[in-house]
Each structure stands twice: as C-alpha cells, then as structure tokens.
Amino acid sequence: MTTPSPPVVQGSRSSTLQLEGDALVLRRPHEEVLIPLAAVERIRAEGRSVGVELTAPAGATRYVHRIDGASPAGAALFAERVNAVLPRTPGRDTAADGTALVETRTLPLTRRARKLRRIGWLSGGALGLVVLASVAVAASGDPAAVIAVVPAGLVMTAALAVGANALANWYRERRLVRHGITDFAAEVPGRPGMYLYTDPAGRIRHVFTWAGGIAVKVSYDPADPGDVVLPRAALFRRGELALGLLLVCLALLGVAGLIALTVLAFTDPGALSGTT
Numbered sequence: 001m002t003t004p005s006p007p008v009v010q011g012s013r014s015s016t017l018q019l020e021g022d023a024l025v026l027r028r029p030h031e032e033v034l035i036p037l038a039a040v041e042r043i044r045a046e047g048r049s050v051g052v053e054l055t056a057p058a059g060a061t062r063y064v065h066r067i068d069g070a071s072p073a074g075a076a077l078f079a080e081r082v083n084a085v086l087p088r089t090p091g092r093d094t095a096a097d098g099t100a101l102v103e104t105r106t107l108p109l110t111r112r113a114r115k116l117r118r119i120g121w122l123s124g125g126a127l128g129l130v131v132l133a134s135v136a137v138a139a140s141g142d143p144a145a146v147i148a149v150v151p152a153g154l155v156m157t158a159a160l161a162v163g164a165n166a167l168a169n170w171y172r173e174r175r176l177v178r179h180g181i182t183d184f185a186a187e188v189p190g191r192p193g194m195y196l197y198t199d200p201a202g203r204i205r206h207v208f209t210w211a212g213g214i215a216v217k218v219s220y221d222p223a224d225p226g227d228v229v230l231p232r233a234a235l236f237r238r239g240e241l242a243l244g245l246l247l248v249c250l251a252l253l254g255v256a257g258l259i260a261l262t263v264l265a266f267t268d269p270g271a272l273s274g275t276t
Contacts, residue, residue, distance in 0.1 A: 006081035009050050012069025017050060019082060022089065024052060026065055029113075032105045033065060037082075037089040039098030045079035047072055054098030063099050111227055115168050119161050126157040126255065133258040136265035149261070156254030163247025170241045173229045176219040182231070184215045199225035 009017040015028045024040065026033040035052055041062060044051040052065040086092065109117070130153030137145045185195035185207055195207050197218055207228050209216055220228040 006078045007074050009067060009070045009074055009078050011050075011067035015067050015069075017052070017067045017070075017078070024082070026052070026067060030107055030109075032107055034103040034105070035065060035098075036101045037086060038092040039096075039101035040082075040086060040089075040092075041094060041098065042086065043079040043082045045072075045075040048075065050075045050078060054102070055092075055094045055096050056099075057095055057097060060097070065102075111172075115165070119164050119168075122164055123157050123161045126153070126160050126251070129255060129258050129262075130154065130157065133262045133265075136262045140265040149258070152254065153258060156251050156258070159247040159254070160251035163244045163251060166240050166244030167248065170237060170244060172227075173219075173231065173237060176221060176227070176229050177231050180219045180221050181225075182217060182219045185218045186215050187213070197228075201225075 006019050011017065013029065015026070017024060017026050019025075022037050024035040024037065026035065035054070039054050041053045041055045044053060044064075048070050049066060049068045050070055054063045054065070056062045130150065133153065134146045134149050137143075137149055181200070183197055185197035188194045188196055188206075193208050193210050195209065195216055195218075196204055197207065197220075198204055199220070200222060203225070205220075205225060205228070207216075207218055207230070209230055211230065217231055218228050219231050220226070
C-alpha cells in the first residue's frame with residue numbers, strides 16, 4: 001500500500017517544509033536545509049509548529065529543526081504521513097548522529113530582495129534627512145515650520161521610493177528584452193494564468209500572468225533563466241520610464257531643499273525665525 005504524499009508545510013516568514021524524494025527540505029528566505037529521512041527520528045506537530053527531530057546516540061540531546069506559523073491541520077497531516085514512511089527508510093539508524101547527514105546551504109538574496117533593500121536604504125536616508133531638517137528648523141526658533149517640513153518630507157520620500165522602483169523595473173525589462181532570450185510560454189491546460197517555458201538547459205520553468213491566450217511572450221536572462229519578464233508594449237515601458245524620472249527628479253529637488261533648509265537653520269537661525 002502506497003502512503004499518500006505529505007502536504008507542503010507553509011510557515012511564517014516565507015518558510016516551507018516539504019518532502020522531496022528521500023529527504024525533507026526546509027526552506028527559509030536565506031537558507032535551505034536538506035534533511036535526509038535517514039537522519040530523522042520523528043516529526044512532531046504541536047499546534048502551529050512542526051519539529052523535525054533528528055536521530056542521536058543514547059543519552060545525547062536530539063537536535064530539532066523547527067518551523068512555526070503552520071496550519072495545525074496541515075502540520076498534523078504532514079507529521080502523520082512522514083512518520084509513516086520513516087520505518088521503511090533504507091540505512092536509517094536511530095542511534096546515529098543525524099546532524100552529520102544534514103546539509104545547510106546559504107541562499108543568495110533574490111533580485112527582488114536586493115532591489116527592495118536598495119530602495120529601503122534610499123528611503124531610510126531620506127527619512128533621516130527629514131528628521132534632521134525638522135530638528136534644525138524647530139531649534140532655529142520657528143517650530144511651526146516643522147508642520148510644513150514633515151509632510152513635504154514624507155511626500156518626497158514616497159516619491160523617491162516609487163520613482164526608484166519604477167526605474168529599476170524599467171531597466172530590468174529593457175535589459176532582458178535587449179540582451180536576454182525571448183521565447184513563448186504555453187498555458188497549462190486547466191490552470192489559468194500558469195504558463196510554462198523551457199530554458200536552454202532543458203529545464204521547464206513557469207511564470208504566472210493573467211494576460212490570457214494560449215501562449216505569452218517571455219524574456220529571460222540566459223545566465224539566470226528564472227529571472228523572467230513578460231515584455232510590454234514600448235508605450236508602457238516609456239511611460240514607466242517617464243514616471244520614474246519625474247518622481248526621482250522631484251524627490252531630488254526636495255532633498256536639495258531640505259539640505260539647504262538644514263544648513264540655513266544651523267548657519268543663520270534668525271533667517272528662518274524672522275528675527276534678522
């Protein structure tokens with residue numbers, strides 16, 4: 001009798017735990033842990049938490065890989081089905097040190113994560129400038145001016161973040177369309193919105209879109225075929241470029257204004273308070 005495959009456990013902070021072949025794979029945003037079934041003593045499901053308890057010599061403390069924030073029903077079903085196949089695992093020795101079989105691999109940041117981190121740095125710097133300008137203006141003897149500085153600074157920060165994101169998206173699409181591989185992805189029958197394409201290595205990859213049709217055009221990076229876009233009409237790309245440039249330019253003008261205001265508040269406070 002064949003045991004049904006256990007479900008994928010979806011945990012908090014984008015973590016997952018699933019059975020792949022003869023090993024459990026625990027994925028987190030920055031790492032991937034490969035746990036052979038031969039190294040597993042048992043799976044514990046405790047409410048919204050799933051613990052993968054490793055084998056260990058008698059008297060030694062058992063190491064546990066844990067994933068939190070899971071569905072209680074899914075966690076219980078996962079534990080039940082994996083525990084059912086453990087006794088039939090070839091080479092499993094419950095008295096061995098299971099940690100010796102576990103492999104941990106650090107994952108590089110994704111393209112999207114790198115982009116968001118850079119935008120976060122820009123936004124954080126802009127907010128820091130807003131705080132500095134507000135303190136300088138308040139200390140100059142005109143606290144009421146802070147009421148104008150803070151909203152303007154927040155609008156400037158938002159414009160900088162949105163504009164930088166638009167320019168990053170425009171550049172990525174332009175790069176992939178011009179220097180990447182352009183192909184067609186076919187829709188998966190019975191799964192609207194899911195399209196498949198084959199990379200140069202012969203690996204089948206998927207992309208989601210509600211563009212409609214039995215096939216869509218895709219462009220991807222030959223060095224990283226998972227980095228894929230659906231090329232848009234030139235008009236939309238130019239519109240995104242124009243919007244990004246406009247917002248970034250306005251934000252930079254705002255930054256220049258805040259810097260000038262801060263310098264003036266420190267060098268000539270009376271000019272702001274009207275006492276000179």
